Amino acid sequence: DGGITQSPKYLFRKEGQNVTLSCEQNLNHDAMYWYRQDPGQGLRLIYYSQIVNDFQKGDIAEGYSVSREKKESFPLTVTSAQKNPTAFYLCASSPGQGVWTEAFFGQGTRLTVV
C-alpha cells in the first residue's frame, strides 16, 4: 500500500530535549510538508520541501529543523528552542509542484512535553 507513515504516534519530551519526528512516503512524491495543529486551530506550516536537498521555512519555523536527504524521507526535529512544542504534528506530501495537486497526509504524531 502506498502512503505516508509518521512515527511515533505518541511522543513525550522532557524540557530541554530535542526530539525527531519521522515521516516516510512511498508515493514517489517530490514535495513534502510539515504542519502543526493546536486544539481549535487550523494547520500552520512549519517547513516544506519541493525537492531533495532543498527545503524552505514556513510560517512558524522557529525552534524546528528539517532535512531532506532522500526523496522518501522528511524528518522534523523539535529543538529545545521551541518553547511550546506540545501539539499534533502532521506530515504531508504532494505529487509535484502543480498548483492543482492535493496533499496526502500521514496519521500524525502527538507530541507532549512532560
Next chain:
Amino acid sequence: AQSVAQPEDQVNVAEGNPLTVKCTYSVSGNPYLFWYVQYPNRGLQFLLKYITGDNLVKGSYGFEAEFNKSQTSFHLKKPSALVSDSALYFCAVRDDAGTGGFKTIFGAGTRLFVKA
C-alpha cells in the same frame, strides 16, 4: 498571499438533513480550492477540489462543493447528512511558495456535528 476563511467554528445538523460548511477565499489570480476532512487523532483526507470548469464539484462520500466566483465562496455541501460525517472540515487554497512550487494554506476548520 492567498487565504481562506471558515466563518463557522461549528455546524450542527440532524441526520438526514442537508448540510453546508462555509468557506470564503481571497486570491490573486485563479483560485485552486480544496476541502479536507479530519477524524479524531487522524491525518487529513482529501474530499474534493476546484481547479476549473463546472462550478459544482463532486467528491468523496457524497460531498460536493459549489464554487461562486462573484461571492468568492466555496461551500461544502451534502444532501443528506450521516452521523458518521461528524468530523473537522478544512477548506484550503494552493499558494505560490516562491520557489517554483506551491504550498497549501488551510482555514481554521469547522467542526461538524450530525445528531441522530
